[in-house]
Amino acid sequence: MPAVAEQHRVLLGEGHTPLVRSVAIGPRLGIPHLYFKLENLNPTGSYKDRFAAVLVSELKAAGQKVCIATSSGNTGAALAAYCAAAGIRCFLVVVDGAPAPKIKQMQLYGAEICMVKGFGKDPAVTTGVFNMLEHLCRAQRLPLPISAYRYCPSGMQGVQTIAYELLEAMERNVQHIFVPAGGGGLTLAVAKGLAQYGAAVRVNCVQPEGNDTIATPLRNGAGAARAAASSATGISGLQVPSVIDGNEVILSCRASNGNGYTVNDRRVFAWQQALAQTEGIFAEPAGAVALAGLEDAVQRNEVGPHEKVVCLVTGSGFKDMLSVDTYFDLPPVTPVESAQLESRIQYFF
């Protein structure tokens, strides 16, 4: 962890997440060397813990007693947990429509939550909220913890550790990484981390079609990302219509010979289900986006069977149970009489 004395460090066991080899999907896609980096297994269920560990340690070292932040869900849950462990009071402004389990998680950690109508949906409201909070935090000499280099470069160094762990686990023998992107901070962290070690790994940026601020400009050779009027994807965490780290993502992915991929929400849910049913991995929809991008790359012949490929699974399925209820048509489970049990099991055979 950068520049924080040991007694101020707030650690909950983040990072060092497993890298598992695909048993079914890789072979099915013709990519026998496919691996999943299980960021869903971090303490609060997403990679954002790597960010929160650094940021809250810095707050603690600076003697801060409060933390004010915005979140679509996962950053808030991570900050709430690390603030709880640090004895720092946490106030979270969450986007309109953030999934209930993410909000409940923040609340149970003791954070104060305020959901603002139109925040994260309406660009004028979103900009207004950010401006107000930036102003307020500056006046209070507080950082505004948003997981992006543009706002919190030191916290993002915590996220770069994903790249270090990958290189170590793969003994530097990896050719492609697929990363889901909203504002692009995560993709940039991976690219920066790899570049720091001079690793020749292609960093591929995958976005939902409904929030294509970076992926298509990267593919088309454009020099800059593009803001959207609003986000039209249903994938929680990736609804970020503003550019944030997008321009740097384009430069660094291109420098790595990586590309941009857009995926539709339907394919993402299909891969979320395939991850659960054929790999035993319970990801939230955003955690299946990288895999949907790999599917596209395979169809375009941009990844080959001899190459080693890693997809980041960035968040846990428990984070968004509404999408499980909505998209997978799971049968209701109602109690039966014990006398009926044996015939139910016989039927299963």
Ligand SMILES: Cc1ncc(COP(=O)(O)O)c(C=O)c1O
């Ligand atoms: C689960 C998950 N994956 C990926 C991302 C994308 O991160 P970024 O906005 O840095 O591109 C997020 C952001 O909230 C997320 O919650």
